[in-house]
Amino acid sequence: MTTCSGGPAADSAAFGEALFGTTTAEYARYRPGVPDAAVRLLAATLHGVPAPVLLDLGTGTAQVPRALLSVVPRLAHVDLVDVNQAMLAQAVAELKEAAPGACSVSAYVGEAHTFTSQPPGRGPDLITCCRAFHWMDRAAVLEMADRVAAPHATVAVMGDGSLWTHDAEWTGALRELIQTYLGPDRRAGTRGSYATPGRTYEDDLAASPFSELREHRFPVARAWTPKTVVGNLRSTSFARPKLFADRHEAFEAEARQLLDVHAKNGVLREEAVFTVLMARRPGSSS
Template sequence: MNNEPLPVPDRREEPSAGPEPSDEALFGTAAGEYARYRPGVPDGAVRLLAATLHGVPAPVLLDLGTGTGQVPRALLPVVPRMAHVNLVDVNQQMLAQATAELEPLLGACTVTTYAGEAHTFAPRVLGQRADLVTCCRAFHWMDRTAVLKMADRVAAPHAAVAVMGDRSLWTHDADWTVALRELIQTYLGEGRRAGTRGTYTEPGRSYEDDLAASAFSDVSEHRFPLTRAWTPESVIGYLRSTSFARPALFADRHQAFEAEARRLLDAHARSGTLCEEAVFTVLLARRPGTAS
């Protein structure tokens, strides 16, 4: 049960002709920091995603808001029969970083990049349907209703949609993250910045409700608690990759901010380590009657 056979040209195809990407106002040129400092997908979540592809001989993955390709980078080693990966992002530099990161893992798998908003995606190969649609830490930036309608058009009948992520350091409630958030606010104002778009607004309804109102209304929640150990250096690198504290937001005050942030983090670190207790949540959704 899968797609029509895929052509096998070069392992990385030319970008498909989607709409013009955005002005990259959210993350700017942060692809390097994003790839190096953003936490990956936990092993338990990777196994859960891989299990959705059990029995599919040559799976196709559609990764929305792919960033630097963390999801396919985690899945390819455990699903070596993956036939094709579609990477979708508004940021061209993120897509370039993602294809470079994936290159050593591809084997016979092919990749297509699509620069544009997720809800406008259309597969380049006629009849190619995704067996798994993933969106990690990016669903809140999207037109979620339109994205799920698009997924219904392009996903195979048996496909699963996985909306997943965890809280950012902005929302984490440890002593050191609270102090760091307060420092950012002294520079950038009380509201959480959303790149140069202004301030971030919480979604009007939950992701569970978004999914329940879509074709993928059979939803299960899977939670993976984990402990992350940060260093002051890795926190600074992470901040450079975020929409709420990337360097351009500070203009000529960024160097001063980083120096002050480094002093704050050094003061809170214990043996050079800052602890984050996190929960990575996966909402796994299918069309009713298709759950395996």
């Protein structure tokens, strides 16, 4: 069963469009997935829960729920939350294909902190947020999580940066090329420039009801090609096609040439660290 709900959907959809546009195909195809070790870590939090409920914030195209379904087939319900309506539609389709009829799915169009449980009283056992926490009102999100989550619930905030933040010769050259087209600041869709959060996620969690915190770090090695890098850029807030207007075709041509020069045997290497912050209410750990 799939249901859809939301808060001020028009405003939320506009917010999501401003950041990422409607490039759901590129997002689904070119965004890196969740490392297997991280998926197993998340799955372990649901051990002993007979019919788990998952709440995935900033779900994008549902990478986290799809990965979890492969190792926790007994998931009973998944709540998907995102401000981008097109991505939510893609996410629901992906989940229905991954587990047809195995669990119910609800899609909520809106900012994460405005989410309310549907139906009330069946709180999530696991709340996940992957590569999206920096876009949110983090204190308000954690207050919402405290209202809706089951007493034993875990909040998992995770991510590994992006090609903008990765420190390598080829990503540095690519970043400089983007800046020649769009200016020195990192763009945040059509909303302007990206502002780095004023405090760490660890501080956010420590100040929240979910202050019992553990950090887990998983090294990740990725092999990109010029084609997959360009596809990934189309899905980002800092290099989506609309930002370049009629210069996007020229940018992509230059980007492909630059990446071809830096690629070794057609491959561009990325060495990243996928970090998972696992947080619980004090005293709730089993």
